[in-house]
Amino acid sequence: MEQPALNTSMMELILDNGNMHRAWKQVKRNGGSPGVDGITIDQFPQLVRSRWPGIRHALLHGYYIPSPVLRVEIPKKSGGIRKLGIPTVLDRVIQQAIAQVLNPLFDPEFSDSSFGFRPGRSAHGAIHQVHSYVASGYRYAVDVDLEKFFDTVDHDILMHHVGRTLRDKPVLRLIGRYLRAGVMDKCGGVRVPTPIGTPQGGPLSPLLSNILLHQLDTELERRQLRFARYADDFVILTKSRAEGDTILREITAFLGKKLKLVVNQTKSTVAPIQKCSFLGFTFTAKKICWTQRAYQEFLRTVKQLTRRSWGVSMQYRLYRLKVYIQGWMNYYGISQFYRPVQSIDEWLRRRIRMCYWKQWRYPRTRVRKLLELGVPREYAVIAGSSSKAYWRLSKSYATNAGMSNAWLAQQGLVNIKQLWCKAQGYS
DNA sequence: GTCCGACTAAC
RNA sequence: AUUGUUAGUCGGAC
Ligand SMILES: Nc1ncnc2c1ncn2[C@H]1C[C@H](O)[C@@H](COP(=O)(O)OP(=O)(O)OP(=O)(O)O)O1
Ligand SMILES: [Mg+2]
Numbered sequence: 220m221e222q223p224a225l226n227t228s229m230m231e232l233i234l235d236n237g238n239m240h241r242a243w244k245q246v247k248r249n250g251g252s253p254g255v256d257g258i259t260i261d262q263f264p265q266l267v268r269s270r271w272p273g274i275r276h277a278l279l280h281g282y283y284i285p286s287p288v289l290r291v292e293i294p295k296k297s298g299g300i301r302k303l304g305i306p307t308v309l310d311r312v313i314q315q316a317i318a319q320v321l322n323p324l325f326d327p328e329f330s331d332s333s334f335g336f337r338p339g340r341s342a343h344g345a346i347h348q349v350h351s352y353v354a355s356g357y358r359y360a361v362d363v364d365l366e367k368f369f370d371t372v373d374h375d376i377l378m379h380h381v382g383r384t385l386r387d388k389p390v391l392r393l394i395g396r397y398l399r400a401g402v403m404d405k406c407g408g409v410r411v412p413t414p415i416g417t418p419q420g421g422p423l424s425p426l427l428s429n430i431l432l433h434q435l436d437t438e439l440e441r442r443q444l445r446f447a448r449y450a451d452d453f454v455i456l457t458k459s460r461a462e463g464d465t466i467l468r469e470i471t472a473f474l475g476k477k478l479k480l481v482v483n484q485t486k487s488t489v490a491p492i493q494k495c496s497f498l499g500f501t502f503t504a505k506k507i508c509w510t511q512r513a514y515q516e517f518l519r520t521v522k523q524l525t526r527r528s529w530g531v532s533m534q535y536r537l538y539r540l541k542v543y544i545q546g547w548m549n550y551y552g553i554s555q556f557y558r559p560v561q562s563i564d565e566w567l568r569r570r571i572r573m574c575y576w577k578q579w580r581y582p583r584t585r586v587r588k589l590l591e592l593g594v595p596r597e598y599a600v601i602a603g604s605s606s607k608a609y610w611r612l613s614k615s616y617a618t619n620a621g622m623s624n625a626w627l628a629q630q631g632l633v634n635i636k637q638l639w640c641k642a643q644g645y646s
Numbered sequence: 647g648t649c650c651g652a653c654t655a656a657c
Numbered sequence: 658a659u660u661g662u663u664a665g666u667c668g669g670a671c
Contacts, residue, residue, distance in 0.1 A: 248650080251660055293659050305660045318662085334663090335657060341664040342656040368657090420660030425657085428662095450657040450662090498656055513655095539653090542667080546654025549666050 229387035230279055233316050242316035246308060246422075254289045254307035255403045263308045278313070281389050285310050287401035287410045288418045296516075302370065304402055304418030314397065315422040317390065322426055325384060329429060330436035335450035336425035342498045343553060345447040346507060349454055352445045353492050353502050357456035360495035360502075361463045363470065364486040368451035369424055370416040373479040374398050377417070377431050397423065425450075431478060438473055447497075454497045463489035499551065506555040517547055 232238065246260065253259045258266055267274075277283035288304035295301045306314065326337060334345035349360075365371075374395070382391055398417060401410045417424040428450065435453075439446050444466065445456040455470070457463040467489050474480045488495070492502045499513045524540045 244649085249661080252658080254660090289660085291659065301659095303660045311661085314661095336662045338663070343664070345656090418660085422661060425662040428657095452657065542653050544654095545666065548654090550655040550664090 229320065229385070229390045230393075233320050233390070234275055234278060238319055239312070239316050242312050242319060245315050246311045251308075251311070252305065254305050254310065255286055256307050256309075258308055260308055267309060274309070278393065279389075281392060283393065283396075285313075285397050285400040287403045288420065290402045290404050301419065303420045305420045306400075306418065306422075310397070310400075311422055317394070318423045318426050321385065321423075325426065325430055328384065329433055330440060330448070332439070332446050333429060333433070333436050333448050335448065335452075336429055342449055342550075345449045346498060346500050346553065348447045349456065349497060350502060350507050352456040353504065357445055357458055358492055358504070359457045359460055359463045359489060360492050360497070361455040361457060361467050361470075361489045362487060362495050362497060363453050363455070363467065364483045365451035365474070366481040366483045368480070369419045369428060371480060372417045372428065372431060373415060376478060377427060380430055380434060381427070394423070394427075397421065434478060435470075435474065438477075439470075449498055452497065454495065456492075457489075460489060460491075500554065507553055509551045509554040513551060517551075 250260065274283065286307045286309070288306050288310075291303045291305055292300045293303060322338065329337065332348065334340045334342065334348075377398075378391065378395060381394065385391060399413060400418075401412050402418075403410050417427050432448065432451070436448060439455065447454055455463070455466055457466060467487065471482045471487075474482060492504075495501055496510050496512070499510055501508050501510050520543065521540065524543060
């Protein structure tokens with residue numbers, strides 16, 4: 220069949236060998252688990268090679284039917300459960316290929332105040348924008364979160380807005396089929412239809428969610444409001460509580476009526492910025508601060524990593540502790556406020572010492588255990604002799620793991636009381 | 647700048 | 658077991 224020379228279809232761009240290869244690389248590097256067909260990433264290249272020409276033909280001629288997504292429930296960080304919808308490895312590759320073509324098409328249209336799921340944009344960007352509004356005198360925050368966001372996306376409304384900039388009918392039809400692919404339980408084995416929602420786990424879902432909530436962004440911009448949005452979580456800055464209350468009421472109505480989305484009444488608030496919590500941070504008039512909640516979670520996992528009953532070597536334990544602190548600080552390090560209650564540095568050192576305390580109390584058996592774990596003999600012996608010697612041991616391990624005083628300082632984990640005094644204007 | 651791996655965070 | 662997008666840090670091959 221001869222195509223008109225000048226315009227190649229969108230579907231051909233998606234199925235382009237280079238694009239498909241890039242999509243497969245991405246799915247492979249994610250290392251995710253299989254969907255309903257049970258085909259793993261390792262098995263996929265072999266199994267798909269013979270079937271690919273047929274699948275490609277089906278996609279080009281509009282008769283490809285995606286597999287339903289696998290329902291897996293995982294705990295949310297905030298408590299409660301998250302219902303994932305895991306597509307087949309094949310469908311993840313195809314959706315990824317679609318997303319790679321559609322992202323550059325839609326992204327330029329999106330709002331400057333939209334920060335979630337977008338290339339070149341981050342949670343930090345959203346935080347800095349909110350902070351700049353706070354600094355310029357907006358002291359009240361309307362914090363809104365949507366209920367079961369991905370699961371409640373209305374197909375018709377979404378497809379209408381997708382179709383306004385994507386004109387290609389075959390691709391639109393394929394996206395529609397992905398939305399209606401249905402879900403299957405692992406044990407049940409029966410397909411349940413999905414008349415609403417986009418799967419939490421589909422590579423295309425984040426982009427689709429942004430296309431839908433772009434309608435919200437334009438409404439907020441039309442009203443000339445100061446806001447930042449990250450996925451379904453957004454903050455609108457106002458100068459008074461009353462103003463915030465009416466905005467929350469009107470935006471709730473807008474979302475319900477125009478987009479058929481429900482705002483989470485319990486999670487959504489209007490409060491002075493010190494009480495608001497957005498992407499793990501809160502704000503004072505001058506500073507960005509990590510939330511109490513995020514900080515407590517940090518302490519909890521450090522406790523976990525330094526608990527005595529963990530059958531791994533000290534090196535590995537400290538390595539894990541180091542990378543965790545490094546990663547955590549990487550995100551939360553933009554906080555300009557350090558919690559005053561306790562020196563994290565001192566506390567950390569105490570936790571590290573705890574790892575060895577028990578070993579010191581039972582020298583004979585522990586020394587042997589230490590040797591088994593690959594600890595050099597001289598250190599193992601020192602560990603069994605005295606608490607003072609033990610200190611040398613833990614210090615040496617800590618420095619071997621890269622957690623020197625200088626490193627801790629670099630992480631912002633020393634002189635915390637001093638910094639706090641500065642923050643309060645006492646020094 | 648591309649690609650690979652480990653980890654952290656937000657949703 | 659746990660999917661996806663995005664950002665970041667570290668290490669490696671060009
Ligand atoms: N781990 C994840 N994997 C895939 N998608 C996710 C993940 N976390 C969040 N999302 C997507 C799907 C969610 O609908 C959307 C908003 O997240 P979130 O507000 O935490 O949950 P939710 O809106 O589905 O339920 P809730 O009613 O508790 O707010 O972001
Ligand atoms: Mg939500």
